Amino acid sequence: MKITGDTKIVGILGDPVSHSLSPLMQNAAFKAMGLNICYVPLHVRPEELGAAVNGLRAMDFIGANVTIPHKIEVTRYLDKLDTDAAIIGAVNTIVNIEGELSGHNTDGSGFIRALEDEVVLEYSSETAVIMGAGGAARSVGVALARKGIRGITILNRSKNRAQEFCLLFAENFPELAVSYKTFDDDYGEVIRNSKILINATPIGMKGYLKGPSGVVDKITKDHVVCDLVYLGSEETPLQIAANKKEATSMGGIGMLLYQGAEAINLWTGKKPPIKIMRHAIEIE
Ligand code: NAP
Numbered sequence: 001m002k003i004t005g006d007t008k009i010v011g012i013l014g015d016p017v018s019h020s021l022s023p024l025m026q027n028a029a030f031k032a033m034g035l036n037i038c039y040v041p042l043h044v045r046p047e048e049l050g051a052a053v054n055g056l057r058a059m060d061f062i063g064a065n066v067t068i069p070h071k072i073e074v075t076r077y078l079d080k081l082d083t084d085a086a087i088i089g090a091v092n093t094i095v096n097i098e099g100e101l102s103g104h105n106t107d108g109s110g111f112i113r114a115l116e117d118e119v120v121l122e123y124s125s126e127t128a129v130i131m132g133a134g135g136a137a138r139s140v141g142v143a144l145a146r147k148g149i150r151g152i153t154i155l156n157r158s159k160n161r162a163q164e165f166c167l168l169f170a171e172n173f174p175e176l177a178v179s180y181k182t183f184d185d186d187y188g189e190v191i192r193n194s195k196i197l198i199n200a201t202p203i204g205m206k207g208y209l210k211g212p213s214g215v216v217d218k219i220t221k222d223h224v225v226c227d228l229v230y231l232g233s234e235e236t237p238l239q240i241a242a243n244k245k246e247a248t249s250m251g252g253i254g255m256l257l258y259q260g261a262e263a264i265n266l267w268t269g270k271k272p273p274i275k276i277m278r279h280a281i282e283i284e
Contacts, residue, residue, distance in 0.1 A: 108143025114254025151177035
């Protein structure tokens with residue numbers, strides 16, 4: 001990459017940020033697209049988030065990605081949010097147009113693109129079980145609701161966050177059947193009756209499936225099992241378990257890839273080369 005006086009800057013705000021695969025993936029895309037844009041990791045501690053966001057304006061960044069733990073808090077410092085980011089209450093992409101910062105959330109659309117690489121779905125006749133009720137669950141839930149999915153059941157550790165999810169979705173998507181169970185409830189039937197099972201918790205991140213073992217027992221070959229967790233080029237424990245049941249499965253790499261691609265599209269109006277981005281992170 002040749003840095004010149006005209007190079008435009010975009011970054012990722014996170015704490016920590018050193019583990020992020022985004023700089024590799026996004027810079028590979030910019031290079032292949034022939035764009036004079038450089039993507040940098042920005043280690044921002046929570047108490048400095050406001051200053052860092054103002055810095056994006058001051059230094060004329062074209063935008064930024066936002067990762068853990070800033071996705072929710074960053075919304076306070078932006079000038080506007082798009083409709084879905086406002087519903088989700090979290091932002092993973094900032095666009096700077098002449099000092100006006102808008103917040104977007106490409107996690108959900110990234111998830112849908114990854115899902116549609118694996119399977120063709122008639123959303124209006126399907127239901128999904130989403131494990132987790134945090135930011136990722138909301139992003140994926142909104143994207144599935146926009147696709148017209150028939151119903152979503154949240155399966156979560158704590159009852160209060162699951163209830164909050166249901167209230168939010170009932171308010172914003174009145175056509176959607178939304179319900180919840182906790183891991184202490186009997187959730188076998190909802191898994192059996194749903195086509196799609198999504199893990200939007202960190203269970204499996206350390207390479208082992210320490211979580212509700214009952215979930216795996218209910219998987220059949222007819223399920224589409226989506227793990228948002230990614231472990232480099234390795235399959236996640238949930239994927240491995242789903243494959244043993246001959247289910248359709250996917251890990252979180254596809255979502256990571258496409259949420260990044262959607263962010264590039266927001267910054268540049270152009271479609272990045274997915275194969276090159278995938279290659280950049282798969283060789284890691
Ligand atoms: P979050 O907002 O902190 O929410 C985490 C959720 O997981 C909560 O509902 C929490 O339940 C539940 N949870 C946490 N630890 C658990 C455990 N040990 N057992 C059972 N449930 C547990 O996090 P998030 O931003 O939604 O992220 C969730 C996962 O998605 C992370 O692993 C993240 O890496 C992944 N993700 C992947 C991508 C991608 O591009 N592939 C993008 C975004 C996120 P309580 O409500 O009970 O606390």
